[in-house]
Amino acid sequence: MEGLSVADANLVVYLHPSKSRNVSQAILRELGSWLFKFNETFDGVLLAYDVNILDKKAEILSGVHPYFAAKLKANLLLFSPKPDMLIEGKVMKLCQESIHVIVLGFSSAIVTAENIRGELKYKNKDREELFASKSHKRHVIKVGTVIRFLVKSFDDEILHITGSLIPAHTGSIRWLDRNLEEISEFDRSATKSRDRESLGDKTNDDDIASNYQLYKEISCSQLVGNVATESPCR
């Protein structure tokens, strides 16, 4: 799955003097308030963090409320789906008009009927709704299936993804992983197919996250500058 990354960040967090009694708790609170929200600076949704407070000393900003700046080093797990990325999620609801998916347990996604390729036909068998492939009988998408789909757009406020099942290499991952050779369109690199194999039938969100080790270095000055423009935390 694309879109997940781990980043090393040098951060500066500004704390109100009233928090000085318990600084680490205040820092954790502040970082906690950023979770599951899209952050411009990081260009992604913060999913998890691991923080180290660098210095016991902190610079005090002069002003009406003298906030003090705590320097941190943090490992951040970020989620930033971009158009044309392939994302995986679990199907929660299925109807003729749309498939509703939840990605990583927190982000909602929808694939509307116009974005489902003609090969996948809607069927309603004995009150069970599903999408079945006309050409591959085993390829079935039901409630509870984990599917891989293409990102069309991402609403960063509600963290809502609109997806597409038009490309041939999208669909139920269980079927896709077992039938790699049938997908000829997209040329995937060797490492990526190794990753997909190790994924297998995992639907556990934590496991998916732990498989990816893409690192991004964010420069200190850029971050400090950006964080400084945000209002200090309470």
Next chain:
Amino acid sequence: MDNYFPFKIGDLHFHTSRRRQTPPVPVPVQLSHPNPVQIKQGKRMGLELPKYPEIEEDNVLNFTDSELVSHVKNALTSVLSGDHNSYNQLVGVMHHSKHLAPDEVALLETTLKALAGAVSSIDITHHDSLLSAIFTMSMWNYGPHVADALAELIVSLAISNGKYLDLCLRMLVSNFTPPPYFLDKLKLPRGLERKGQVLCRVHAAFKKIADYVPLAPLRLLTIVLQGMPTIYHKDRAIVIYVENMLKLESGEIGELVGSTMLMAVVDRLIELDVEIGWDAILQDDFSKGIFEMELEDMDDIEESAEPDVGEFRLSRKSLAGNSIAELLDNLLVLTFEHLESCEREGRLAKVFETLLQSFQITVLSAYKSKFAQFVIFYACALDPENCGMRFATVLVELFVQYSQPQPTRMSAVAYLASYLSRAKFLSASFICSMLKRLVDWCLEYCETHNGDVNPNAHRVFYSGCQAIMYVLCFRMKAFVNVPRLKLQLIMPLEQVLKHKLNPLKVCLPSVVEEFLRQAKAASLFTVSETFIFDGLLESELSRAFGGLERLDTFFPFDPCLLKRCDSFIRPMFVFWSMVKPTYDDDEDDGSSDDELVQDLPNENEEMMNGIDMDEFDCLLQKMSITPKSTSSHKFGGRFQEQARMPSRIRPSTSPESL
């Protein structure tokens, strides 16, 4: 406090800046209304049925769902190419809401269902009149089937596109309260039935949306908090809104939103509480006041900025007709009933933690909260072993911590004193252990502070001493016979009272007098010549430690003056009239007194079962007459109402009782 406001200042900042960077996303806050001319035309011509294919001769519509959905989709997409006819008919159906004939109801239901299937074709800019019509519909106007279809449509809209989520949630939250014309009908059986129908669908819709959009509860939190009616809105609107908030707490998404809802409710209770000034519940006639005012005192009171200096008898009658008091009463009762249901579901311990947190943040720091604290009292009463004891322990902890600000510590010990005295459900041994902690702290303080009497410097100490004496006024009789108490509690207490800091001179005279009288009758202390029990005159030092806030006269769990509330609290409450002071021992108590005291709680419980409130008041008056005529000379005699409390402890005027 941090989880009350989910969006910090920093987040708001970057959200707004984000918006400026990208081209304006068409998320209109106010959608335009449909062209009034077209609607008028519709009305004049009579409502035209949308052109559904193949209407059969007997007017039975035999279409499959998919046919209907595709028809609606065509109507919606045709707008993009300029053809507004079918679309306008659709909008017309949405607007037609009052006095619907059965076939019109069926049409509305069908249209809503078809729309639910066609949400992917709805465009936020081109179909804004349709959306505006949908979002202004109120489920209260319709029967169950249409309400179902509407709820389904809203859920489909919300999960289809992030842009609609907030609007849908807002629409559902606006359905918390009925339209104005319906507010009066709420008490009628038909109104109640409709209320049940609507609210159950609204809350089910929240759950469904949360299932497909996991972050929806977070958005819902802000929307519910923003939508809370202010206290100046019509009474029933806020009551039903709070009812919904509590329903959210106990509902299926309760784990996610519950604690914030509870804290917001308590905040609103405090807001209302603060609106009721102390002067609203003071009696007008000073001469009937418990305290025989000396002229100097009167002048002091007039000069001081606070109208509530000194002890006045609170009168329930003064509160009658106060609409804010009535509103607060109703809200408190709602909260009590909610706590009862939490207890039945076994969740009370968890809910209590939130209440406790809310208490420390809001109630404890509010200036002399009058009634809102009874929420936590009631919660403690429902579960004495866990919640009841936890509350007292937390208060003691707050008191002994030097790191807490002084007013917090003094307020905490005032709450503790009033709580330990008034809670019928606390065991004597527990109260004893709490008192022991206070006494030990006071003793330690004495040993480390060698100064002279100084009310200002040792405010926390004096408030602690007063608290101990106050509790003992209520509970001394029960403790006296236990021998180990004398060693653990009384002896250290004696040391404290005899210390140079002289709390007896500084604490509230009425409390000190009553305490000493009981102590003397129980032979609690060893009397020496240097220690004067009698004739303690009020010195200029007394009542001085309370400070401007007069925390020395703050007895927060004094009888609740709100009528409906009181009926809940009464069975678990210790009234001063129920207390047998130690000096009553010499009198011929007889079994009748005991019976009456024991009967009192039983009578209370019987009466709680649906008795008419006026009748209840009448009975109340009867009950308040003491069995002993001699006690009219005693402390607390001559009472007419149960609204008697030792904060209004009068120095006994008759010399014989001393």
